[in-house]
Amino acid sequence: MRTQVAIIGGGPSGLLLSQLLNRAGIATVVLERKSRDYVLSRIRAGVLEWGLVGLLREAGAAARMDAEGHPHDGTNIADHGRMQRIDFKALIGKQVMVYGQTEITCDLYDAQDAIGATVLNEAEDVALHDVTSSAPYVTFTHQGVPQRLDCDVIAGCDGFHGVSRPTIPAEVRKTFEKVYPFGWLGILSRTPPVSDELIYARSERGFALASMRNPMLSRYYVQVPLTDQVEDWSDDAFWAEFRARMPAEVAARLVTGPSIEKSIAPLRSFVSEPMRWGRLFLCGDASHIVPPTGAKGLNLAASDVHYLFEALTAFFRRGDETALDHYSSRALARIWQAMRFSWQMTMLLHNFPDQTDWDHRMQGAELDQLFTNPAAQRLMAENYTGLPY
Ligand code: FAD
Numbered sequence: 001m002r003t004q005v006a007i008i009g010g011g012p013s014g015l016l017l018s019q020l021l022n023r024a025g026i027a028t029v030v031l032e033r034k035s036r037d038y039v040l041s042r043i044r045a046g047v048l049e050w051g052l053v054g055l056l057r058e059a060g061a062a063a064r065m066d067a068e069g070h071p072h073d074g075t076n077i078a079d080h081g082r083m084q085r086i087d088f089k090a091l092i093g094k095q096v097m098v099y100g101q102t103e104i105t106c107d108l109y110d111a112q113d114a115i116g117a118t119v120l121n122e123a124e125d126v127a128l129h130d131v132t133s134s135a136p137y138v139t140f141t142h143q144g145v146p147q148r149l150d151c152d153v154i155a156g157c158d159g160f161h162g163v164s165r166p167t168i169p170a171e172v173r174k175t176f177e178k179v180y181p182f183g184w185l186g187i188l189s190r191t192p193p194v195s196d197e198l199i200y201a202r203s204e205r206g207f208a209l210a211s212m213r214n215p216m217l218s219r220y221y222v223q224v225p226l227t228d229q230v231e232d233w234s235d236d237a238f239w240a241e242f243r244a245r246m247p248a249e250v251a252a253r254l255v256t257g258p259s260i261e262k263s264i265a266p267l268r269s270f271v272s273e274p275m276r277w278g279r280l281f282l283c284g285d286a287s288h289i290v291p292p293t294g295a296k297g298l299n300l301a302a303s304d305v306h307y308l309f310e311a312l313t314a315f316f317r318r319g320d321e322t323a324l325d326h327y328s329s330r331a332l333a334r335i336w337q338a339m340r341f342s343w344q345m346t347m348l349l350h351n352f353p354d355q356t357d358w359d360h361r362m363q364g365a366e367l368d369q370l371f372t373n374p375a376a377q378r379l380m381a382e383n384y385t386g387l388p389y
């Protein structure tokens with residue numbers, strides 16, 4: 001088998017890149033380890049920057065998002081009961097779109113089917129070869145048959161636990177990591193969201209987030225110790241804890257119901273540099289992880305796809321390698337800004353086990369500034385809605 005771009009991983013970054021490239025006349029094959037049903041059962045991000053909205057439109061995969069997604073003009077920050085709305089529209093004239101990653105992935109699979117793109121699910125034992133030559137190839141097993149895929153370029157879109165990043169020799173890679181001493185317990189429930197816009201809440205019991213997918217589907221999170229297991233948390237225990245962390249007037253109108261999904265995700269910041277090794281280019285979680293507090297994980301994957309798509313079109317149309325040479329540094333410049341924002345939001349809003357009184361006061365002082373200073377609000381609005389590509 002031969003293609004121009006072999007894409008490892010059929011999550012949002014692999015599928016979006018494949019869809020954009022195919023529409024630009026560049027051939028791809030996507031190799032995904034899991035079944036399509038498995039990929040579509042993962043509940044993850046829910047807030048899209050307008051850059052990602054634009055990319056989905058450019059990819060011809062935005063019809064359902066445009067019909068069913070919910071543009072939001074602002075978000076709310078709560079601190080021990082007081083609450084401040086950050087009005088993106090009024091401050092900087094921007095919005096975000098609330099639409100689930102699960103739905104985006106489903107729309108991208110449908111769009112790939114519609115244009116006859118090749119996505120091989122349940123591709124096992126994927127291995128990358130000769131990536132520093134001009135003729136790299138990928139081996140894998142599909143439906144029990146060993147296969148070889150020759151290509152010009154490999155896009156490593158296979159997430160944090162994929163094979164692409166470890167293909168880059170350890171002595172070439174530099175990694176930067178911060179692991180936070182807590183996770184987020186998240187639930188999905190078929191109940192009306194407690195608020196029209198998201199609420200990020202700091203409380204003495206720890207952080208909580210009220211989010212949503214649509215008017216009858218809520219997504220809520222609470223900070224939990226890393227030692228907690230999902231089985232430790234009954235629905236009743238979750239609702240009691242969530243209610244206790246929200247401002248009283250919000251808690252009073254909370255509608256509860258059975259959870260239809262419940263999971264715990266640990267929080268970490270991670271960057272691996274460089275994002276290019278020969279003809280291998282990393283995209284999304286394969287190269288970086290952010291804690292979810294800034295809603296940046298999926299959005300960063302999208303900006304990587306944007307830079308790589310631009311660079312690959314220049315390469316295949318004009319033989320121009322300049323943009324490929326600059327891909328890693330261009331993508332990383334934006335990634336580090338999102339790393340900073342996600343880290344800052346995480347440090348600002350969570351309880352830390354070893355936190356001193358000084359640390360508490362610093363969090364409070366920074367929140368006072370955010371609640372009262374339009375310049376601080378503007379800076380948050382710029383980062384949250386997404387820095388320019
Ligand atoms: P992924 O979505 O991880 O996709 C990678 C794909 O590659 C997967 O389908 C995987 O099966 C496949 N793959 C892996 N290894 C191989 C292999 N060897 N061969 C072939 N295929 C392979 N972000 C937010 O902004 N908000 C959130 O609330 C949020 N919650 C999250 C919860 C969890 C549990 C996780 C893990 C992430 C969460 N994120 C969240 C981050 C966000 O979902 C990711 O940033 C986003 O999924 C990145 O997309 P991706 O396509 O780069 O990687």
Ligand code: DHB
Pocket residue numbers: 044045046047198211212219292293294295296
């Ligand atoms: C959601 C997740 C986030 O991490 C976030 O910051 C905002 C929203 C969500 O799942 O809806």
